[in-house]
Amino acid sequence: MHAPLPHTARRFAPTALMLGNFVTGCSVIGPAGMLAELSSGLDVSIRDAGLLITYGAAVLCFGSPVMAWLTSRIERRTLLISTLAVFAITNAASAFAPNYLSLLGLRLLMLAVGALYTPQAAGTAGLIVPLEKRGSTIAYIFLGWSLAAAVGLPLITFIASRYGFRAAYGGIAAVSCLSFLLLAWRLPGGLLGEPVDLKTWGLVGRNRMILLLLLITTLQMSGQFVVFTFMGPLLAKLTGAGPDAVGLVFALYGVFGFVGIAIATRIVDSWGPYKTSLLFTSLLFSGVSGWAFSAGHYPLMAASVAIWGLGFASTNSMQQVRLVIAAPALASASVSLNTSVLYVGQAVGSAIGGVLYAHDQLHAAGFVAMAFVALALTTVLCTRRIPAAKAST
Template sequence: MLGNFVTGASILAPAGMLPELSREFGVSIHETGLLITFGAIVLCIGSPVSAWLTSRFDRRILLSATVAIMAAAQFASMLAPSYATLMAVRLVMLAVAALFTPQAAGTAAMMVPPERRGSTMSYVFLGWSLALAVGLPLIAYVAHHIGWRVAYGGIGVIALLNLALLIWRIPAGLEGAPVHLRTWGELARNPLIMLLLLITVLQTSGQFAVFTYLGPLFGKLGGSSELAVIAFGIYGVMGFVGNVIASRVVDTWGAYRTSLTMMSLLLLGITMWTLGAGYVPAMLASMFVWGFSFASTNSMQQVRLAGAAPMFASATVSLNTSGLYIGQAIGSGIGGVFFAHELYYAIGYVGIVFLALALGSVILTRRAL
């Protein structure tokens, strides 16, 4: 869980410091946002490739090495002299970081009996919720009031702590089922898995069209980009609460019902943001609903994928992780174009369209799982 916190903070950090990075390196907000867009492209390719290449590795060694490289990359980012250097360090780091989330999920699935798999995997993914509940608001605050370099250094220190805990607590000799090339072909021929992956791409695209530029949007529509620190805090805390609740009810409700509920709330939250854009209380209120459902929606996707192919959880979760990053690239790319053309109010409607399609796709999976 702590490793997912480090991974989430590392991936999302630029979203909390876009204005500071823009001023530091003399590039536009749109160009700074490419740190997320290009990073997402690397992640979406790296996740399944790394799952294939490392399927036979000892999980303790694999997860520990991944976190060690992430820690080194944070300190290198802290010292970056230019935008190009920061981008290069980030892309190299993300090529390795793509390993962690799917392998952590696969490791958790192997360590518990089937009846506890759903709640355990949801717990592991709480790290991402914590990254948003605590990490991103803190990154945004430190970047604005102390300096973005200090924020990167802080992530590096936490990564070193995580490294020590992984070496200490993960059992040695833990290996999953080998992922062969034919595995990807079998998964690609599974209609349920393909539909679940499409849902992930759609819902992430809708969210990141807005989320990537949340700070600057509060500056343009709400009068102060500092309000984004509050928004990130609400979003993250509610995400943590929502994921905890989902992990408690999924074994009783079932993954489909829980997923449908959270996706519906996600669409409601984005709609509230869109209709309330320009009115600060409404914009902040939307964070409660949107935040409550964002992390649990993804956790349920992971649980449903693991249930569809339990022996290949690391492979299916890596594909889902790729779907997340494809969605991040699509959403942040579209949002960046709209932002560059000053179509600030229209960005929310992009989110509504994507999430409405995602909800419709969830309904199509009703009879499957």
């Protein structure tokens, strides 16, 4: 593995990586902010529009480990900027998609390639910063996902509700181009990670800590996406909220997600990743529980989403930090698998949410989400007793 390059060569490189995650986040969760517009513009049901997220997540869950294996020997700068170029091209093409099937095909192509960005960006952090800053830097890079929810998703909702979903896709494409240029400018070349081979996957499969952490990610994301995928339509049906009121809730979710990950970034090096993860998973559970019990009351649901937001991105970033620290030599594989099971959770949650929504089980969705997150919190508690020495073998 190459040693970190001089400080002047790394200036703003983490920020460039973080903005790439912003593009990734907008591309992955964007349909959730414009389900109604996709439904009416493509003449499909809300549930079918939601399947853009479900099918996309299925591609991502398989694509992340496969792409990590196929691309592990490619220089990181080349790999990451190529991924952003694909995001730019496919989002631009989506703005002109003539029908639902063509849009779905473009999305699956985009995410098959895009599956590698988040884990490779996290792994690249270990090549450009000192060991003692690795945890906070990974958390900072994951801040891009918080920004995608805090800024990107409300903007997508705003633009789509006024100008249609095609304008929203065009906006994502424009931001993808800007992110591509920034990353090409600031990320140094010559960065190579540890190659991923079959032996690596075997070591990952025998590491108890890694397996438990992957289970936590799956449960957390499954629970959230039972509700999150259909959050806009659920708010509209349960409270009569219009597009602006829905956009406000998305903004609360993202802004508080930004606050949560900013706090996590500041405290993780002193608190340690386990305590930080426990704190924010507890907040996640509190917020999802609040949504379940307050369904039908817009102010209480919005407040619950704010609490939920504190935990959504920070828990994911802590998962990545814990995986890197648990077994540094396996980080490229374990972080890609974490991204994979994250999308497994999205696929499972959005599929369950779609069934519940189609059968008008609007209140039940919150309680199903709550059960998943409760299991995740219980599993976090189980990881406390695994000695560090065993976690790194």
